[in-house]
Amino acid sequence: MVKIEENKIFTRNRPIEKFIPPVVYIPLIQHTGKPTLPLVKAGEYVLLGQKIADVEANITASIHSSVSGEVKAIQLYPHPVLGKAMAIIIENDGQDKNEIKPLKEEEVKNLTFKELRLKIKEAGIVGLGGAGFPTHVKLNPPKPIDTLIVNGAECEPYLTGDFRLMLEKTGQIIKGIELIVRCLELKNVYIAIEDNKPEAIRAFEKELKSFSITRYKLHILKSYYPQGGEKQLIKNILKKEVPSGKLPFDVGVVVHNVGTCFAIYEAVYLNKPLYERVVTVTGNCLTHPKNLLVRIGSPIKELINYCGPLKEEPKKIVLGGPMMGIAQYTDEVPVIKTTSGVVAFGESEVMVSKESFCIRCGRCVEYCPVGLMPAILSLSSQSQNWQLAKEYNVFDCIECGLCSYVCPAKRNMVQYIKTAKAVLVKNEPR
Amino acid sequence: MKNNLLVSFWPHIQMKDSITKIMWIVFLSLIPAGIAGVYFFGLHSLVLIFVSIVTAVFTEALIQLIRKKKITIYDGSAALTGLLLAYNLPPAVPFWIPIVGSFFAIAIAKQTFGGLGRNIFNPALSARVFLLLSWPTYMTAFVNPFGSADTISSATPLSTLKEGGRTLSDIGLTYMDLFLGRRAGCIGEVAIFLLLLGALVLLILKIITLHTPLSFIFMLAIFSWIFDKHGLFKGDVLFSIMSGGVILGAFFMATDYVTSPLTKKGKIVFGIGCGLITFIIRRFAGYPEGVSFSILIMNAFVPLIDRIFKPSVYGKK
Numbered sequence: 078m079v080k081i082e083e084n085k086i087f088t089r090n091r092p093i094e095k096f097i098p099p100v101v102y103i104p105l106i107q108h109t110g111k112p113t114l115p116l117v118k119a120g121e122y123v124l125l126g127q128k129i130a131d132v133e134a135n136i137t138a139s140i141h142s143s144v145s146g147e148v149k150a151i152q153l154y155p156h157p158v159l160g161k162a163m164a165i166i167i168e169n170d171g172q173d174k175n176e177i178k179p180l181k182e183e184e185v186k187n188l189t190f191k192e193l194r195l196k197i198k199e200a201g202i203v204g205l206g207g208a209g210f211p212t213h214v215k216l217n218p219p220k221p222i223d224t225l226i227v228n229g230a231e232c233e234p235y236l237t238g239d240f241r242l243m244l245e246k247t248g249q250i251i252k253g254i255e256l257i258v259r260c261l262e263l264k265n266v267y268i269a270i271e272d273n274k275p276e277a278i279r280a281f282e283k284e285l286k287s288f289s290i291t292r293y294k295l296h297i298l299k300s301y302y303p304q305g306g307e308k309q310l311i312k313n314i315l316k317k318e319v320p321s322g323k324l325p326f327d328v329g330v331v332v333h334n335v336g337t338c339f340a341i342y343e344a345v346y347l348n349k350p351l352y353e354r355v356v357t358v359t360g361n362c363l364t365h366p367k368n369l370l371v372r373i374g375s376p377i378k379e380l381i382n383y384c385g386p387l388k389e390e391p392k393k394i395v396l397g398g399p400m401m402g403i404a405q406y407t408d409e410v411p412v413i414k415t416t417s418g419v420v421a422f423g424e425s426e427v428m429v430s431k432e433s434f435c436i437r438c439g440r441c442v443e444y445c446p447v448g449l450m451p452a453i454l455s456l457s458s459q460s461q462n463w464q465l466a467k468e469y470n471v472f473d474c475i476e477c478g479l480c481s482y483v484c485p486a487k488r489n490m491v492q493y494i495k496t497a498k499a500v501l502v503k504n505e506p507r
Numbered sequence: 508m509k510n511n512l513l514v515s516f517w518p519h520i521q522m523k524d525s526i527t528k529i530m531w532i533v534f535l536s537l538i539p540a541g542i543a544g545v546y547f548f549g550l551h552s553l554v555l556i557f558v559s560i561v562t563a564v565f566t567e568a569l570i571q572l573i574r575k576k577k578i579t580i581y582d583g584s585a586a587l588t589g590l591l592l593a594y595n596l597p598p599a600v601p602f603w604i605p606i607v608g609s610f611f612a613i614a615i616a617k618q619t620f621g622g623l624g625r626n627i628f629n630p631a632l633s634a635r636v637f638l639l640l641s642w643p644t645y646m647t648a649f650v651n652p653f654g655s656a657d658t659i660s661s662a663t664p665l666s667t668l669k670e671g672g673r674t675l676s677d678i679g680l681t682y683m684d685l686f687l688g689r690r691a692g693c694i695g696e697v698a699i700f701l702l703l704l705g706a707l708v709l710l711i712l713k714i715i716t717l718h719t720p721l722s723f724i725f726m727l728a729i730f731s732w733i734f735d736k737h738g739l740f741k742g743d744v745l746f747s748i749m750s751g752g753v754i755l756g757a758f759f760m761a762t763d764y765v766t767s768p769l770t771k772k773g774k775i776v777f778g779i780g781c782g783l784i785t786f787i788i789r790r791f792a793g794y795p796e797g798v799s800f801s802i803l804i805m806n807a808f809v810p811l812i813d814r815i816f817k818p819s820v821y822g823k824k
Contacts, residue, residue, distance in 0.1 A: 079522075081520075082520070234520065308821060308822070312821070318821055318822045318824065319821075319822050320822045320823075321820065321821070321822040321823045322822075323822070391512070392511075392512070392513055393512060393513040393514075393515075393519060394512055395517075395519050399517075399518060399519040399520045400517060400518045400519075400520070401517050401518070402517060402519065403517070404512070404513065404514045404515055404516075404517075404519065405512060405514070406512055406514050407512065408512070420519070422519065426520070427513055427519075428519075428520070428521050429513070430521075430525075433526060433579075433623070433624075434621075434622070434623060434624035434625065435624050436526055436623060436624045436764045436765055437624065437764045437765050437767075437769060438529070438764040439764065439768075439769040439770070439774075442769045442770055442818065443771070445818075446821070447820060447821040448818040448819050448820045448821050449818075449820060450769055450770070450813070450817060450818070452769055453769070453813065469817070470820050470823070473820055473821065473822070473823070476517075478517045478518035479518075481517075481518050481521065482518050482520065482521055482522055483522050483524075484521070484522075485522075485524045485525050485526050485528070485529055486526055486624075487521060487525070489515070489516055491516045491517055491518070492515075492516040495516070
C-alpha cells in the first residue's frame with residue numbers, strides 16, 4: 078500500500094460556504110448520456126431552479142438554472158471535460174427568485190417508488206463522485222439489487238467536500254439513503270468512510286443512533302488510494318469482485334456517493350433540483366482555500382479569486398482531485414455537476430520532469446489495484462503493439478493513475494493506456 | 508483568460524522518488540562491502556574500483572554523445588554498473604581488466620540494446636563473464652586477505668573444495684571468517700556481513716524485495732545440502748551460501764530491475780532458477796562458481812516469466 082500525501086489539511090476544517098457568481102455558464106451536457114437541448118431562449122427571464130434544458134431519453138439528466146435572471150446567450154463555451162460545449166449563459170439578478178416548495182414529512186412518506194424516481198429524474202441528479210451517471214437510472218436496475226454502498230471514502234488527495242458534507246449534513250444524507258433504500262427495497266446498507274475522517278465516522282455513529290437505525294452498517298475503510306473506486310469498495314467491503322466488463326448491478330450491488338445521497342434528500346424533501354454542489358477550492362496558490370457550495374456554471378476563475386489573494390500565478394488548474402482530475406486549458410471553465418474540486422497548482426507543485434524509459438522496477442505492478450502490469454501496457458502502447466496491450470488486459474484498467482504516481486521514471490502511464498484503449502476500440506469496436 | 512496553463516493527463520502529483528535517487532542509494536549501500544574489500548586485499552582493489560567506475564561513466568557519456576542522446580550519467584546507473592563489475596573482479600587483476608570490462612558492460616551489454624531499461628542481460632555480469640572467458644588466468648587468480656600480491660595463486664574456498672577438499676576446516680577457515688569476509692575471493696563479494704547490511708537498507712527502503720534473494724539462496728542451500736558430492740544430505744548449507752558470490756549476486760545482481768521479472772511470483776521463479784543453475788554449475792560443471800552464469804541464463808527467461816506469471820486481474824477469476 079502506498080501512502081499518498083493527502084494535503085486535506087488545507088480545507089478539512091473549513092465549513093462549507095455559499096458562493097454565488099454574477100454570471101453563470103451552464104453547459105448543456107454535464108453527465109454521462111444524451112446531451113440536453115435548451116428549453117429557453119436568449120432574453121428570457123428564468124427562475125432559480127427552473128428547468129432550462131432537457132431531452133427525451135432515459136439516460137440523460139435535465140439541467141436547471143442556478144440563479145434567477147436573464148438568459149444572455151446560448152453559445153459554445155469552455156467545458157471542463159469536453160474542451161468546448163454549448164452553454165446557457167445567465168446573468169444573475171441576485172434575487173434568487175424561485176418557486177421551490179419543500180414537502181411535508183407526510184407527503185414524502187406517501188410518495189410511491191415511481192414518484193420518487195420521477196422526482197429524482199426531474200431534479201437532474203447525477204453521480205456527484207465524478208462519473209456523472211444519471212442517478213434515476215441506477216435506481217431502476219435491470220437486475221435485483223440487495224446491497225447499497227454509500228461512498229464516503231473520498232480517497233482523492235486535497236478534496237474535503239464529501240467530508241464536510243458528511244459532518245455538516247449527516248442527518249440529511251441518512252434521509253437520502255433511506256429514500257434509496259425505499260426505491261430499491263434493499264437488505265444491506267454500508268456507509269463506507271476512510272479512517273482519516275474520524276469526525277465524519279463519529280457524526281454518523283451519533284446520527285444513526287438518534288434515528289435508531291441499526292440496519293445500516295458503518296464500514297470504516299483504511300485510507301488509501303484508490304479506495305473510493307466502485308469496484309475497490311465492493312471488493313473490500315463485500316469480499317467479492319465485479320466480473321471483468323460487468324457492472325456492480327451484476328453482483329447485486331449499487332454504489333452511491335454521499336453527495337448524491339444529499340442531493341436526493343434535497344430533491345425529494347425540499348423539491349430542490351441539482352443547481353449547486355460542494356466544491357473544494359484548494360492548492361498552494363491560494364491564501365484561503367475553502368469548501369464552497371457553488372452554483373453550477375460558476376467560472377472557476379471566480380472561485381479561485383474568492384479564495385485568494387493569489388500567492389502565485391497558477392501553473393496548472395485541475396478540476397476534480399489531483400489523482401484523476403482534468404487539467405484545464407483556461408480558467409474560464411465553469412463548475413459542472415461532477416466538479417468535486419478545483420486545485421490550483423503553483424510552480425513548485427507542478428511536475429514538469431520528463432519521463433524516461435521504463436526501468437522495470439515493478440512498482441506499478443505491485444500497486445495496481447486491478448492486478449494489471451502497467452509497465453508492459455505502457456511499453457506495448459509506446460511501441461504501438463496494441464494487441465499485446467489487449468492481451469495484458471488493458472480494458473480492465475480503471476485509470477486511477479496510481480501507476481504513474483509511484484513511477485520513478487515519471488512515465489505518463491494513463492496517457493499510454495488511454496491511447497491503447499482508444500486505438501483498440503477504433504480498430505475493432507467491441 | 509489564462510493561456511499559459513499546463514495541460515497533461517492525470518495524475519497531477521507524483522511520488523518524489525526517481526531513478527537517480529534509487530541508483531545512488533543502491534550505490535551507497537554497496538560501499539561498506541567495498542571498503543572491506545580494500546581493507547582485506549589492499550589499495551590495488553581501490554584502484555580497480557575507481558578505474559571501473561570512471562570507465563563505465565565515461566563510456567556511457569561517450570556513446571550517448573555519439574548517438575546524440577541526452578547524457579544521463581548523473582542517474583547513477585553507469586556508476587553502479589562499474590562498481591558492481593569491480594566487485595566481481597579478483598583483487599589482483601591488472602588495471603586494464605576493469606577498463607575493458609566496463610567498456611564492454613556499458614557499450615555492448617547496455618547501450619547496443621538502447622540504454623537503461625532496454626538491456627536484456629545484466630551489464631556488469633555480462634562483462635564479468637566476457638572477461639572470464641577472454642582472460643581466464645587473470646580472472647581465476649585470487650589472493651588471500653592481507654596477502655601480498657606475490658601470493659597470487661591462492662584458491663577460493665569454493666575451488667579448493669571442488670578440487671577435493673572435504674570440509675571448511677581443511678582450508679583452515681571458520682564460518683565467522685566467511686561471514687566477515689576473511690577469505691580469498693572477488694573484491695566485493697567477500698564481506699557477507701556488510702553486504703547483508705546494505706541489503707537490509709534496500710529492503711527497508713523498499714528498493715528491493717526478498718522474493719528473489721530468498722528463493723535463490725533457499726534453492727541453492729537445499730540442493731547443496733541434499734546432493735553433496737560426499738553423499739545425500741551431507742552438504743554444508745552455510746558454506747554453500749557464504750562462499751562465492753551468492754550474497755552479492757542474490758541481493759544486488761539478481762534484483763536488478765531491468766533484467767528481472769516484474770511480478771512477485773515471477774521474482775520467486777527467477778530466484779529458484781538462479782539457485783538451481785548455480786548449484787548445477789558448482790556441482791557438475793567445470794567452474795567452481797556459477798552465480799554469474801545462473802543470473803545471466805535466467806535473464807534470458809525474464810520475458811517468458813513475465814508472460815506466464817501475471818498477477819490475477821480483478822474480476823477475471
